[in-house]
Amino acid sequence: METLEGINASAGIGIGHVLVVEEPTLEYESRTVSDTEAEKQRFHAAIDGYVAYTQAQADQMAEQVGPKEAEILTGHIVMIADPYMQGEMEKLIDGGTCAEDALSQICDNFAAMFEATGDELTMQRATDIRDVKGGVLAELLNKRPVDISLVPQGTVLVTHDLTPSMTASIRPGTVVGIVTETGGMTSHSAILARAMEIPAVLSVENACKALADGVQVVVDGGRGTVTVEPDPDVLSAAQKESDRLAARQEELKRFVGCRTVTADGTRVELFANIGKPEDATQAMERDAEGVGLFRTEFLFMDSTSMPSEDEQFEAYKKAALICKGKPIIIRTLDIGGDKDIPYMGFEHEDNPFMGFRAVRYCLAREDVYRIQLRALLRASAFGDIRIMVPLVTCVDEMTAVRDLISRYMAEFDNEGVAYNKDIQIGAMIETPAAALMADELAKVCDFFSIGTNDLTGYTMACDRGNDRVRYLYSTYNPAVLRSIRNVITAGNEAGILVGMCGEAAANPLLIPLWVAFGLGEYSVNAASVLATRAAINRWSLDEAKAFAERIMELSTAAAVYEELKKIEEE
Template identity: 40%
Template sequence: MITLQGKGVSDGIALGKLTFLERTHFSVEKRTITDVPAEVERFNAARETAAAQLEELSRTMAEKIGKENALLFDIHSMMLSDPDFFEPMIGIIENQKICAEYAVMEAGSALAQDFADMDDDYMKERAADVRDVANRVVAILSGTWMDVSAGSDPVILAADDFSPSETVQFDRSKVLALVSRAGAANSHTAIFARTMGIPAIIGFGSSLSAGLAGVNAAVDGGTGVLCIDPGPAVIEEFQKKHELLEEEKQAMEKYRGRETLTKSGKKIQLFANIGSVTDVEAAILGDAEGIGLFRSEFLYLGREDYPGEEEQYETYKRVLELMKGKQVIIRTMDIGADKQAAYFGLPGEENPALGMRAIRICLTRPELFKTQLRAIYRASSFGNAAIMFPMICSVAELLRAKAILKEVRNELQVQGIAFNEKVPVGIMIETPAAAIISDLLAKEADFFSIGTNDLTQYTLAIDRQNDLLSEFCDIHHEAILRLIKLSCDNAHNAGIPIGICGSLGADKTLTQFFIETGIDELSVEPSCVLPLRKVIAKL
């Protein structure tokens, strides 16, 4: 028996024959062209065909995996009409006078690499979506669409990687598990695998060789273990674990659709953190009671220019509509530090985490700030929106931000544009300064949300991006817990609610402390909602 270790991204056990995915491949040759306008027209026609395919795929997948899960293909379709996507392709055709297939592959690969090189994990994982859309257009241009086959018998399916389009089209009865050499934990492929209940492991690298095809294997999607040619004892162990997982899954489902209550009846709001429209699907599937943190800065990343008011408005509107009256807390852009966008033209800094970021950019570039606020207010007519300012360190900063908010409201009223005039306005507590003066800030805010990731690094003076300091980073440090308690007391003394949207919110070793401290809301990654509800119900 051979044991290979990867990274589990979708829990579950599978036993079966290992089979490598058979794709209909297409090759792209660099051909010189003479009729440039005709080639551009051929490219645009392929884009239209791709959009039509994605529209049909979205309809089909909505029936198969739910409307929210099919949203990705709407986003892929929107990508086809995004100038950042297609203009570089047209530029290569016109400037280099080469065929559309090669131009799409070249420009698509470059854009995907731009995403893959980003510091933010969420943006890194969008590279797969860019490749998926580019491959679709190339396949249409070359007349060889990517047909995928998992065979006729149920198998453990292996490949270099799986695209989102491939994953959702697999016949669940024929695919026992997915294993790949590459991949990302929060890619749409991984999300779809979890949605469809397919165990999945990524990151095997070259150890997952084609020479293993046809061999019996055992998959543990939770631990990331792949056993090649397992013996009877190992098979029995995996089967027992499968039975236990199924029992746990059924037990977890008992908490779906229920309020989050402790044994004594204390109500806790259990929300989800998201970064895009497509993440709403995970929040809904996870049974979140609302969105406690919509990271709006992702609208600004991975592009060449600022998103306009209309683009932002449509995004916020869509999220609010999908959440159907549940609260959506939209954090204004937290650009800077580890989230850089070159077109902002921010100066080079010795320590970006202590520099120009978040609300500081908004207050020094009010027109940019007002564009986002106008979009949020306009969208507020379509759901239960709240606005949250990041990195507030003083009452003066909060008052300046609220003054700009008032200007935006006045402008919209004069223009006769509908919006909800009672949108709650809160702040993040993510610096020791904000926690220490939280009694003063509470007089000017409708709610608090504690960003524990930044609060930890600023309290301990430890860069959270520096792996060398991990042994010194005590996320349960007494100073952090005291600042959380202080903020909570001051919020309640002022009669406003307080939540946690940082990673500590999902730390089950602190759940009892948060409830005893008086935290009203926890906002976590969507997959953590049901497990956390189960824990809270037993406290």
């Protein structure tokens, strides 16, 4: 028995047998062919196989993830179908070149030409043509990746990185655990695993080598451990824990359809975080009372050009309609130089997290912001849409945004377009500056939502992705807790709703503090809605306040954590 450690990215216990899914190596030996007709047949069979396989993947992707993601794959089919390009490859085969070389040379030529254009959009397509080359090569070499949709029940997937196409192929109930060699809490792999409620441990060094196909493992996604060939007592303990979690899930069902109240009956709101309009469906199914954070970046990242006002309007309207009149807080574009969106014209920055991003970018690029704000206003006619501004640091930013919105409202009045005249406009509180100025900001905001992830990072001046300083990144740190308390108090005194949309909102250890501080709205992952409702329900206001008083006297993150943990165990 051996235990591997990694990042606890998606909670739960998975007991199953390993299947290592590795990207096939596409090495081959160049040959000269004499039967060129047969080689051309082999070449075309490979393309046909690739097209059929990719189309099936695209269909699955469209169904399980979304049509936008599927477009990437159908684009690959369009590329390889190019008759001129195929003709060039055939010419090489006619001259005695083997299919693998013909394919590689022509694809590499095109990739090089794309890169030489100097046009960002076309240069990006070079990656696509390399993907196509890899896919057709895999067909020629008979090394098609393992079809995950066919794996047996009780499979633990072990892979370098969980790709969207792998995710698309996972059938519910077959994969009981995921182990990867890369990725962190907020990586693509982690988000997908949590969305599918599959226990996952990420960043396990050399997992693909250390774990052999067929070996039994216990994946503990809550602790971040993978136990290889568990002893009988470990196995039975894991089984027990797994049963306990299932029972807990069952127990939580009694909170379905209930209002979210503290033990003494104080009502709070419990919303969900979403990244796409479709996610609102899951949020509603999981009994969220609204959407507390709708990240709009997907619209921009998934597109090759600036999404139009109509495209954005349709996306926001769709989400609003799914929410059926429940509140939906939509965060305006939160993006900067750390994200590569060619058409947005970001320049490289030495320190993008402190740089030209989010509301700073939007206020400087009114042409971009106008499109989004007008789309949001139009969609507000279809539900309780509220506008949230990210990375606010000063009062003037909020006033500037409000001025823009008033101007667009006047445009719509002239055009006779419907919108919600009382739309709420609030700030995401995620910088120390905003937390310190919360009382003044409250005068120009209809609500606050505390983004604990960035507030923790900016308050502690540390990058959570940097292994050397990650130890400082902790919401348990008294500096962060004081900051949060200050924001909630200021908001409540001004009579505006204060919510929280970071990971800390769903942390059962911290919930008594939020109850004591008077947090009015919790926005959590859809999967955590019921557990959060149950955790809030455990505390009465008086108990929580007495407890918080003790906690707030402590001076270190470690002491805070120890004390919170003690209570949890009581």
